[in-house]
Amino acid sequence: xxxxxxxxxxxxxxxxxxxxxxxxxxxxxxxxxxxxxxxxxxxxxxxxxxxxxxxxxxxxxxxxxxxxxxxxxxxxxxxxxxxxxxxxxxxxxxxxxxxxxxxxxxxxxxxx
Amino acid sequence: xxxxxxxxxxxxxxxxxxxxxxxxxxxxxxxxxxxxxxxxxxxxxxxxxxxxxxxxxxxxxxxxxxxxxxxxxxxxxxxxxxxxxxxxxxxxxxxxxxxxxxxxxxxxxxxxxxxxxxxxxxxxxxxxxxxxxxxxxxxxxxxxxxxxxxxxxxxxxxxxxxxxxxxxxxxxxxxxxxxxxxxxxxxxxxxxxxxxxxxxxxxxxxxxxxxxxxxxxxxxxxxxxxxxxxxxxxxxxxxxxxxxxxxxxxxxxxxxxxxxxxxxxxxxxxxxxxxxxxxxxxxxxxxxxxxxxxxxxxxxxxxxxxxxxxxxxxxxxxxxxxxxxxxxxxxxxxxxxxxxxxxxxxxxxxxxxxxxxxxxxxxxxxxxxxxxxxxxxxxxxxxxxxxxxxxxxxxxxxxxxxxxxxxxxxxxxxxxxxxxxxxxxxxxxxxxxxxxxxxxxxxxxxxxxxxxxxx
Ligand code: FES
Numbered sequence: 065x066x067x068x069x070x071x072x073x074x075x076x077x078x079x080x081x082x083x084x085x086x087x088x089x090x091x092x093x094x095x096x097x098x099x100x101x102x103x104x105x106x107x108x109x110x111x112x113x114x115x116x117x118x119x120x121x122x123x124x125x126x127x128x129x130x131x132x133x134x135x136x137x138x139x140x141x142x143x144x145x146x147x148x149x150x151x152x153x154x155x156x157x158x159x160x161x162x163x164x165x166x167x168x169x170x171x172x173x174x175x176x
Numbered sequence: 177x178x179x180x181x182x183x184x185x186x187x188x189x190x191x192x193x194x195x196x197x198x199x200x201x202x203x204x205x206x207x208x209x210x211x212x213x214x215x216x217x218x219x220x221x222x223x224x225x226x227x228x229x230x231x232x233x234x235x236x237x238x239x240x241x242x243x244x245x246x247x248x249x250x251x252x253x254x255x256x257x258x259x260x261x262x263x264x265x266x267x268x269x270x271x272x273x274x275x276x277x278x279x280x281x282x283x284x285x286x287x288x289x290x291x292x293x294x295x296x297x298x299x300x301x302x303x304x305x306x307x308x309x310x311x312x313x314x315x316x317x318x319x320x321x322x323x324x325x326x327x328x329x330x331x332x333x334x335x336x337x338x339x340x341x342x343x344x345x346x347x348x349x350x351x352x353x354x355x356x357x358x359x360x361x362x363x364x365x366x367x368x369x370x371x372x373x374x375x376x377x378x379x380x381x382x383x384x385x386x387x388x389x390x391x392x393x394x395x396x397x398x399x400x401x402x403x404x405x406x407x408x409x410x411x412x413x414x415x416x417x418x419x420x421x422x423x424x425x426x427x428x429x430x431x432x433x434x435x436x437x438x439x440x441x442x443x444x445x446x447x448x449x450x451x452x453x454x455x456x457x458x459x460x461x462x463x464x465x466x467x468x469x470x471x472x473x474x475x476x477x478x479x480x481x482x483x484x485x486x487x488x489x490x491x492x493x494x495x496x497x498x499x500x501x502x503x504x505x506x507x508x509x510x511x512x513x514x515x516x517x518x519x520x521x522x523x524x525x526x527x528x529x530x531x532x533x534x535x536x537x538x539x540x541x542x543x544x545x546x547x548x549x550x551x552x553x554x555x556x557x558x559x560x561x562x563x564x565x566x567x568x569x570x571x572x573x574x575x576x577x578x579x580x581x582x583x584x585x586x587x588x589x590x591x592x593x594x595x596x597x598x599x600x601x602x603x604x605x606x607x608x609x610x611x612x613x614x615x616x617x618x619x620x621x622x623x624x625x626x627x628x629x630x631x
Contacts, residue, residue, distance in 0.1 A: 103218040107248030107279035108312075112334035113387035114567060115214060115248055115279060131334070132388040160216030160577060167571040170392045171480040171504075 073150035077102065078121060078157045087150050093118075093125070094145040097158070104145060104158050111147035118145050119162040123154025140165045187266025189258045190623050194434040194493045197260065197628065200553045203620045204229040205291055208583065209251035209275060210241070210605055210613040214566030215577045217611045220244045221251040223275060223284075224615070225292055226583065226603055228559070236601045238608070240293050244284045249277025250566055251284070253617050255317025255324070257345060260623065261370075261631035262321060270623060272297060272347070276314030276326060278565075279387065281305050283314060283326070285347050291621045298347050306332035308349050311341055313383040316365045321631065325353045329363050329383050336382035338363040356413035362401040365443075367430045368409055370631045372439040372456055375407035378427040389567040392480070395447065400426050404443065404454065406462040416462045423448050423466060429488050430454075433495045433516075436630035440516065442467070444486040444500060451489065451500065453516055467519055468511065470502060475530065482530065487564055488548050492555040493625050497522070497590070501546035503564055504530050504572065508546040508586060510595050522593025525586055528562060530572070537584065538602040543576035544569060550618040551588075551625045558586040558595070563614035580605040580612030 072086045075093055080102055087096040094116055097104050107115035111130035120141045125148040133142055142165075145158070156162075191197035206228045211221040225240035244251065254275045262268035273294065275284040281302025286294040306312055311328035318325060322345045328338040337360045340353035362379035369375075379401020380386055385394050394400060402425045406416040420427070425447040432441035440455035451468035472481035484502035491498055491513070498511040498519055506529010511519035526534035528542030535541060544562030551558050563569050563581040570577055582605065585598035606612040619627060 103247070105214070105216075105218060105248065107213060107250060108334065108383075108387065109280075110334065112384040113279050114389065115250075115387075129333070131384045134388070134391060134393070137388075159218075160214060163570070167389055167567065167574065169478075169571050170390055171475075171478045171482050174479045175392065 074153045075150055076155040078155055079161060080158065089151075090149055092146055093148050093150065093156070097145070105160060106146060109146045111144050114144070114166070116144055116146045117142045117163060117166055118159070119157040121155040121157060123156070124151040125149060125154065126151055137166060142166055188263045188268050189270035190260025190263045190628055192263055193630065197553045197623065198493045198555065200622060202554070203552055203622065204232070205621055206550070206559060206618050207273065207294070207621070208561060208615045208618045209254065210608065210615050211251055211563070211566060212610070212613055213248055213250040213279065214570055215612060215614065218247055219610050220247050221249050221277070223251070223273070223286055223294055225294065228585070230600070236603060238603060242286065242294050242296060244275070244277065244282070245296070245299060246277070246280060246282060248279055249282055249284065250279040251275050251616065252278045252565070253316055254619055256319060256619075256623070256627055257324065258319050260628040261319070273619060274317045274324065274326075276317065277302070278313050278315065278329075281312045281314060288621055300343070300347060300349065305341060305349065309341055309352050311339055311352065313338065314341065315363070318366070318368065318629065320368070320370070323350070327363050327366050327377065329380060334382060334384040334387070336362045354412045359414040359417040360405055361403060364401070364428055365430045367432045367441060368629060369432050369436070369439055370409065370629070371436055373409045374439065374456055375409045376430045376432070376441070376443070376454055377405045377407065378430050378443060379403055380426060380428060387567060389571050395425065400447065402427070404452075404464060418464055420445060420452070420464070423450055424452065431489060431491045431626070432629075433491060434493050434625070435495055438495070442489060442491065442498060442513070442516070444489045446486050447483055449484040449486050449502070451486065451498070451519070465517070467517060473505065473531065490549055490551055490626055492551055492590070493553055494555060497555065497588070499549055499551065499558055501549055501560065502529070503545050503547050506531050506533055506545040508549065508558070508560060508595065510588060510593060512593055523588065523595030525595045525597050527560065527584060527597070537597060538599060540582055540602050540604045541579065542582055543579045543606070544573045544581055548617045550620070553622070553624065555590045556588055557598070558588050559618050560584050560586060561615040561618065563616050566614065569614060576614060578612060580608065581615040582606070583615050
């Protein structure tokens with residue numbers, strides 16, 4: 065890694081008063097938020113269950129082993145904070161209140 | 177320590193027979209799990225004690241709450257350390273209730289020596305289970321003498337098919353129970369009939385598939401189960417699997433008749449919304465046949481025909497009635513199964529549901545619909561809760577996360593058939609002190625119609 069690349073990025077929690085937390089490039093955002101005093105939703109902690117989903121407003125993350133999101137959910141901007149590690153500074157909306165577009169009733173959707 | 181309702185002849189837990197169990201004193205307390213997973217309240221799930229004694233001043237309310245140590249468990253099903261199989265063994269008692277967290281794989285074990293006020297006794301961490309057995313996502317708990325086995329729905333990474341976790345009576349991990357899992361695609365519930373050396377297991381999906389929510393594309397891709405498995409119980413291996421195709425999609429709860437000599441029972445294929453009978457033939461083979469078929473309904477605003485979604489079923493202690501919940505349509509049904517090949521519907525009530533037939537019951541707006549059910553030992557009171565699973569609740573009944581689930585009692589006529597909602601009972605988990613929670617599986621301190629098996 066080149067020396068001018070920071071080992072941590074700034075992640076802004078939009079709906080927690082725009083709190084800014086420093087997150088290591090190889091640290092799950094959930095862990096950093098907890099250490100900073102923000103208890104966010106968590107369950108399986110391995111990327112398989114969607115409980116920790118948050119919505120990305122800006123930025124990029126890497127999500128090793130994150131399998132819980134389908135294409136629609138990813139396209140809507142959802143990431144899994146238990147596995148998501150920042151690749152750059154990010155702005156995210158967290159908690160169940162960010163889950164408005166995460167779930168849909170499958171019988172309410174026209175199928176092609 | 178024996179609970180109040182267990183008047184035993186032989187010192188051990190439970191009852192000498194199903195007929196004896198039916199004569200037990202009426203239940204006064206009931207436990208239910210209550211969840212904050214997926215509600216936006218970042219608190220642990222908890223075990224709630226509900227007062228169900230009509231002569232008590234706190235009837236129809238939660239009288240005790242005991243949190244798990246971690247958030248996000250998703251408490252779901254539960255089971256006892258001992259049941260009527262140990263009735264003749266006075267060294268055993270029905271004292272500890274095991275509450276698995278499906279999402280964290282933690283096993284939370286509560287001591288109910290003080291029946292009103294259970295306390296946390298021990299936690300077996302999901303990490304330890306994954307490390308020692310490569311299993312995750314615990315579901316059904318059954319005791320078998322000194323041993324306890326738990327169906328596990330995935331491997332340590334949440335992939336299918338999972339297996340069975342074996343723990344001992346001191347709540348230590350022994351290892352995996354099964355010798356051979358060949359033939360099983362997915363795992364979910366199981367029931368066993370020790371006198372016939374058999375076990376039946378069903379299939380939901382891999383945790384990585386069902387935990388994020390229900391997606392019809394996953395059904396199309398074959399990621400949900402449609403097979404039922406019959407086991408050689410002693411040999412701990414599958415002897416026959418039956419793929420039911422479109423008629424048997426997502427087989428969940430499996431029940432056996434309570435008569436310990438019987439070798440038959442019923443299970444529901446949840447998505448196909450059919451009830452099947454299973455039985456062992458005279459020459460030792462296993463067979464199934466469909467005995468109830470609930471049609472889909474075209475609902476305005478829903479382009480896909482809506483299945484009823486039979487999520488929980490149970491059989492009364494005298495093997496006379498079958499009860500089941502249609503979680504999307506919103507009704508609870510009673511069938512006379514005196515002739516088990518030809519069940520006859522004898523009762524029905526509506527509670528919530530997407531058909532909108534009973535949006536408010538006993539003065540409370542119902543969130544969800546009939547889901548988990550538990551029947552009193554005498555068969556006269558059916559307890560019902562409305563939450564299924566946090567992510568699925570959030571898809572089908574999104575208001576529940578803000579308004580909580582509910583618990584009702586349905587009075588059941590055991591002579592002539594028939595059901596009616598008890599007007600004086602509703603526990604609204606929307607009013608919990610820490611905020612609205614979801615209520616799910618229920619157990620009585622003295623055992624119930626889904627906990628006890630007679631060896
Ligand atoms: S906590 Fe399960 S996917 Fe993150």
